[in-house]
Amino acid sequence: xxxxxxxxxxxxxxxxxxxxxxxxxxxxxxxxxxxxxxxxxxxxxxxxxxxxxxxxxxxxxxxxxxxxxxxxxxxxxxxxxxxxxxxxxxxxxxxxxxxxxxxxxxxxxxxxxxxxxxxxxxxxxxxx
Numbered sequence: 001x002x003x004x005x006x007x008x009x010x011x012x013x014x015x016x017x018x019x020x021x022x023x024x025x026x027x028x029x030x031x032x033x034x035x036x037x038x039x040x041x042x043x044x045x046x047x048x049x050x051x052x053x054x055x056x057x058x059x060x061x062x063x064x065x066x067x068x069x070x071x072x073x074x075x076x077x078x079x080x081x082x083x084x085x086x087x088x089x090x091x092x093x094x095x096x097x098x099x100x101x102x103x104x105x106x107x108x109x110x111x112x113x114x115x116x117x118x119x120x121x122x123x124x125x126x127x128x
Contacts, residue, residue, distance in 0.1 A: 055089075059089065
């Protein structure tokens with residue numbers, strides 16, 4: 001009787017151990033998957049910030065190194081009002097709420113302001 005009871009206890013302990021091992025492996029894989037998803041989100045967030053900043057940096061260097069000196073040279077050699085520099089293009093992937101480059105109704109010159117949100121009423125979007 002004791003031998004039979006011992007075998008039953010050993011079998012039940014083996015079943016519980018295998019169930020615990022499966023549960024541990026499952027939660028371990030779940031934790032690794034969560035860490036991988038978090039890493040992917042962190043990399044995506046970093047790229048969504050650094051990509052548009054890199055594009056704006058290249059455009060700013062172009063303005064400072066080429067476009068602005070050329071405009072100053074034109075003003076110094078020609079008479080009359082110079083043509084205004086165009087606005088920097090904001091990459092469309094930089095933000096989900098950016099709909100168009102800045103538009104200022106007050107002046108025909110380029111509008112240097114933060115990104116634009118759609119206007120609530122009729123008319124073009126406005127700079128904040």
